[in-house]
Amino acid sequence: MSNSQKQSNKKAVSVELKNVVKQFPDPSGGVVTAVDDVTLQIYDGEFFSLLGPSGCGKTTTLRMIAGLELPSSGSVLIHGQEMAQEPAYRRPVNTVFQRYALFPHMTVYDNVAFGLRMKQVAKDEVRQRVDDVLKLVRLDAMGQRKPGQLSGGQQQRVALARALVNNPEVLLLDEPLGALDLKLRQAMQDELKRIQQTVGITFIYVTHDQEEALTMSDRIAVMNDGRVLQVDTPYELYEDPESRFVANFIGETNFLTGKTDRVAGSLVYVRLDNGAMTTIETGNGAIGETVKAGAAVTVAIRPEKIYLGRGDAPAEADNAYAGKVENIVYIGTDTYYDMDLPGQTKVTVRQQNQDYTGSANTLAVGDMGYVAWRAHNASLLME
Amino acid sequence: MSSVTTSLAPAAKVESATALPRRAISLTERLLQVNLWLVFIFFYAPIAVLIIFSFNSGRVVSQWEGFSLAWYAKLFSNRDIGLALYNSMVVAGVSTVISTIMGTLVALGMERFDFRGKLSMDSMLYLPIIIPDIAMAVMLLLFFVQAGQLLARIGFGFSLGLGTIILAHVAFNISYVAVVVRARLADFDKSLEEAARDLYANEWNTFRYVTLPLIMPGILGGALLAFTISLDDFVVTFFTSGPGSTTLPLRIYSMVKTGITPEINALSTLMLLASMVLVLGSLALQRK
Numbered sequence: 001m002s003n004s005q006k007q008s009n010k011k012a013v014s015v016e017l018k019n020v021v022k023q024f025p026d027p028s029g030g031v032v033t034a035v036d037d038v039t040l041q042i043y044d045g046e047f048f049s050l051l052g053p054s055g056c057g058k059t060t061t062l063r064m065i066a067g068l069e070l071p072s073s074g075s076v077l078i079h080g081q082e083m084a085q086e087p088a089y090r091r092p093v094n095t096v097f098q099r100y101a102l103f104p105h106m107t108v109y110d111n112v113a114f115g116l117r118m119k120q121v122a123k124d125e126v127r128q129r130v131d132d133v134l135k136l137v138r139l140d141a142m143g144q145r146k147p148g149q150l151s152g153g154q155q156q157r158v159a160l161a162r163a164l165v166n167n168p169e170v171l172l173l174d175e176p177l178g179a180l181d182l183k184l185r186q187a188m189q190d191e192l193k194r195i196q197q198t199v200g201i202t203f204i205y206v207t208h209d210q211e212e213a214l215t216m217s218d219r220i221a222v223m224n225d226g227r228v229l230q231v232d233t234p235y236e237l238y239e240d241p242e243s244r245f246v247a248n249f250i251g252e253t254n255f256l257t258g259k260t261d262r263v264a265g266s267l268v269y270v271r272l273d274n275g276a277m278t279t280i281e282t283g284n285g286a287i288g289e290t291v292k293a294g295a296a297v298t299v300a301i302r303p304e305k306i307y308l309g310r311g312d313a314p315a316e317a318d319n320a321y322a323g324k325v326e327n328i329v330y331i332g333t334d335t336y337y338d339m340d341l342p343g344q345t346k347v348t349v350r351q352q353n354q355d356y357t358g359s360a361n362t363l364a365v366g367d368m369g370y371v372a373w374r375a376h377n378a379s380l381l382m383e
Numbered sequence: 384m385s386s387v388t389t390s391l392a393p394a395a396k397v398e399s400a401t402a403l404p405r406r407a408i409s410l411t412e413r414l415l416q417v418n419l420w421l422v423f424i425f426f427y428a429p430i431a432v433l434i435i436f437s438f439n440s441g442r443v444v445s446q447w448e449g450f451s452l453a454w455y456a457k458l459f460s461n462r463d464i465g466l467a468l469y470n471s472m473v474v475a476g477v478s479t480v481i482s483t484i485m486g487t488l489v490a491l492g493m494e495r496f497d498f499r500g501k502l503s504m505d506s507m508l509y510l511p512i513i514i515p516d517i518a519m520a521v522m523l524l525l526f527f528v529q530a531g532q533l534l535a536r537i538g539f540g541f542s543l544g545l546g547t548i549i550l551a552h553v554a555f556n557i558s559y560v561a562v563v564v565r566a567r568l569a570d571f572d573k574s575l576e577e578a579a580r581d582l583y584a585n586e587w588n589t590f591r592y593v594t595l596p597l598i599m600p601g602i603l604g605g606a607l608l609a610f611t612i613s614l615d616d617f618v619v620t621f622f623t624s625g626p627g628s629t630t631l632p633l634r635i636y637s638m639v640k641t642g643i644t645p646e647i648n649a650l651s652t653l654m655l656l657a658s659m660v661l662v663l664g665s666l667a668l669q670r671k
Contacts, residue, residue, distance in 0.1 A: 068577050088580040101578035105596050114592075115582035162582070 011043035013080070014202040015065055015170055020074035020084075022060050034060040035071070036226035042170075042204060042219075047196055049205045049213040052223035053249070058206045059174055061223070065204065066172050067091045079169055089118075094163035095172040099179060100155045102147035108134070108158050109143035115166040133165040136195065153184045160195070170202045177212070189216055210250045214238065222246050240283070244381055247300045254306075254347045255381075256299040263288040268380055270299055274343025278319045281376040291380070298381040303350035305377040308337055310363060313370035320372035323347070325363045330356075337363065339371050347371055430655065437648035454649040464650065467634035473545060474620070474630055475613040478552035483606040485553070486560025487598075493561070494568040509562065511555040520622035523551045527623060543625030551623040552613045559612060560605035563669060567601025600668045607665035611658050 022035040035057040042048045050058040063069040064076055067088030076084040083091055094115065103111050109130060116126045134140045137157040147155055156176060163171055176192075177185045193216055196203050207213050213220050214234040221231045222245070230242045241247035244255065258272040266287055268280045278299055284290075291297075313320035323339040326346070335356060337349045349371055356362065363369050437455070441448030458464060493505060511519065527547045534540055541547070575597070579589040617632040624633060631654065638647055 066581055068581065087585075088577070089583045089585050093581075095578070095581045097574050097578055099572075099574065101572065101574040103575060103578070103593060114579070114584075118583040118588060162578075166582070 011046075013041050014044045014046070014078070015042040015204065016040070016075070016077040016080075017061070017065075018075040018077070020061070020064060020071045020076065022057075022064060022069060023072045033226055035064070038074075038223075038226075038228050040221060040228060040231065042202060044202055045200050047193070047203045047205065047216055047218045049207060049217040049220045050223060051207055051210060051213040051220050051249075054208055056223040057226040058208075058223050062095075062172050062174055062204060062206045065170070066093055066095045068095075092169040093172055094166050094168040095174065096156075096159045096163050096176045098174045098176065100147075100159040102155055102158055102162070104147055106146075107143065108139065108145050108147065108150070111147065111158055112162045112165050114162065119166070129165050133161045136164070136198065137161045137191075152180055153188065156180065156188060157191075160192075164195070164199060164201070168201060170204060173203060173205045175206055175208070177207075185212075192216065214250070222249060224249075240379055241300060242381070244298060244300070244383055247379065247381065252303055252348070252350075253300045254303060256301070256345065256347075258297060258299065260291055260293050260295045260297055262293050263291050267375065268297075270297060270380075272299070272343075272345065274341065274345045276321055276341075276343070276345075278378070279375040280378045280380045281374075282380055283376070287380075291382070295382070298383060300379040300381055301347070301373055301377065303336065303348045304334075304352075305373050306347065306349045307372045308339070308349045308351055308363065309370045309372065310367075311369070313372060317370075317372040318375050319378070320370050322368065322370045325365050325367045325369060328363075328365055335362075339369070341371070433648055433655070434652050436645060437652045439645050439648075442644065454645040458646055458649045458653075461646070463629075464631070464634060467629050467631045470545060470628055471614055471631040474548050474552060475610050478549045478556055478613050479606050479610040481549075482553045482556035482609050483560050483602060486557045486605060486609075487564050487602050489557060489561045490564035490568055494565060494571075508558060511558040512562070516616075516618040519555060520551075520619040523547075523554065523619060524622040527551075543623060544628045547623045547625070548620050548628060548630070551619050552616065555619065556609035556613060559608050560602075563605035563608060563665075564598060564601045567598045567604075567669070571597065604665045604669035607661050607668065611661040611665070614661075615654070615658060 017038050017040045020035055020038045021033065023031040023033050026032050038057070038061060050061055052058045060069060064071050064084075065078075067083065067086055067090070071084050074084065075082060078092060103114065106114070112130045112133060113126050116129060121129070130143075131140065134143060137160055139154060139157055139161065142150065142154065142158075147158060150158065156179075159176070173192075177188050180188060189212060192203075205213070205216065214237075217234055219231060219233055220237055222229045222237065224245050230237060230246045232240075237246060237250055241250065241253075247253040247255075256272050256278070258270045258278070261269040261271045261277065263269070266282050266285045268282060268287060268291055270278050270280065272278055280299060309320075313322055321341050323341040325337055326340045327336075327338040329336040329338075330353075332353070334350050334352050337351065339347045339349055341347060436447070438450050438452065439447055440451030440453060489508065493501070493508070524543075527543060527550075531541055531543075571594070575593055576589050579593040580586075584592060615632065617636065620630050621633060621636075624630070629637070631650075635647055635650060638644070
């Protein structure tokens with residue numbers, strides 16, 4: 001969060017959500033809260049992602065910015081203008097829909113021209129702008145085709161062109177690559193990023209794919225159960241998750257529970273449940289103000305940040321613990337080792353297969369070895 | 384693959400085992416096929432007879448005397464039939480326009496809005512399709528007579544005629560149109576309307592440029608169906624007609640009473656042709 005506050009001083013706010021709540025009637029007569037008190041600031045020219053599992057409220061949040069749903073309470077500001085109760089057609093935003101929603105009875109050209117015609121833009125200008133945007137998405141030869149005659153990737157680009165041609169203040173994208181196969185997805189990710197950098201419009205991108213969000217976004221809001229859990233850059237989210245959910249949803253993590261023993265500057269010493277001591281370097285010099293000794297905490301450590309060694313742990317290592325190899329999973333680029341530490345504690349280690357032989361040099365199931373990690377690579381979660 | 388399985392010994396056994404049930408299936412299939420042909424003969428033999436005898440040169444319906452177009456010529460010079468055709472066209476045309484508009488609006492309302500009693504209204508919508516023609520005819524006649532008496536007291540009296548026939552046809556045609564349009568709306572992708580709203584189209588423009596063009600085949604299909612049913616209707620028309628409002632089916636009926644002539648065969652052939660064209664057109668539009 002500290003990161004977003006720093007940026008807010010520099011950049012103009014494009015979209016702001018304040019305490020937005022959306023409730024739907026439940027078939028049994030009650031209400032379902034799809035979006036629960038969401039507050040967000042999204043800046044001009046930013047590639048911003050809403051990331052979360054299905055049903056987390058990310059699409060509903062996007063639809064409330066689009067005007068396709070109206071919030072039950074709260075504010076939706078677009079460039080400072082209150083828009084919460086405005087209908088979709090009066091908002092300066094456009095959407096790329098999940099299944100494209102191209103008008104099947106119109107040509108590609110007419111699909112793209114639709115928004116401009118509704119705004120009664122002069123004919124010559126419509127032609128100019130439609131031609132330009134079709135060139136931008138590399139579909140200039142397809143204008144007279146019907147959507148049904150195009151491939152999935154081409155339809156996707158028509159949907160993008162149809163939204164972009166209106167020069168929206170914000171472009172909303174609802175899992176736009178969800179229906180494409182893997183290779184095409186990756187190509188379209190690059191294409192989207194290129195287009196976003198060309199036009200410089202704010203993109204708000206909904207996805208459940210953490211890798212996609214990490215690759216493309218300037219900042220990501222991770223959502224679960226209708227709430228925003230953390231808003232940060234991909235780097236901060238991965239390296240310094242603030243909750244178990246975020247640590248687990250983005251990448252893989254080992255969780256070790258324990259109690260804080262003492263706090264010294266930016267260092268926190270934690271007594272793990274198995275009795276071992278571990279040290280976490282938090283990067284916050286005054287962490288002692290928020291973390292008290294004796295508090296129940298979780299230590300999160302990524303599998304690839306753990307070093308796996310043979311023999312006994314060296315005395316000078318940071319956080320080193322002896323353990324037995326319980327299971328080995330070879331996945332090509334890397335190998336996973338499930339390590340059994342004393343006191344019913346298990347840690348998964350991920351090692352890159354730089355020179356994997358599967359024999360003499362590497363550990364085998366049942367071998368004793370040790371795991372170790374740097375104090376600054378572990379995260380402290382207050383739950 | 385096939386070469387591998389045939390080279391294996393057990394495969395032969397399996398084949399002989401399946402041979403018996405396969406023969407049984409083919410017997411059922413053959414019976415079904417025969418039945419299909421019988422049904423088609425049953426359906427279309429009378430039609431063939433009708434068409435063939437409309438080209439008979441003789442006066443007697445049951446005896447072939449040679450090919451002639453004389454009855455068609457006579458038909459086109461018959462003023463009574465011309466007038467009946469005109470009445471039929473007015474009734475079918477006007478009732479189709481009214482019932483298409485109302486039926487489409489009913490279908491849209493049913494599809495888009497949730498309200499109390501929607502479910503029972505939904506099934507009541509189909510009632511005019513299920514209800515026997517004769518019951519429909521009698522109740523409409525009673526209704527028109529009552530309403531005529533009531534309105535006569537305040538100076539708006541009317542008698543049975545083309546107007547009441549049109550109202551009666553509207554009453555059952557709304558259902559047919561609504562059913563066809565609803566089927567079309569059920570497959571309608573709502574995100575298309577959202578896309579239109581997102582692209583600055585207000586509710587009217589969304590309807591005009593996106594919803595209406597996309598459900599148009601359903602509406603036209605419903606209209607053609609309504610037109611055909613209206614053109615062919617006898618029972619309801621018979622009960623709700625008055626002097627000077629004879630439609631084509633009523634005219635044919637009165638001609639039959641004085642003895643069947645090949646002129647009727649010719650007329651029926653033409654009506655059959657018109658109905659078939661309309662129904663095929665309706666089906667083609669609904670499939671679009």
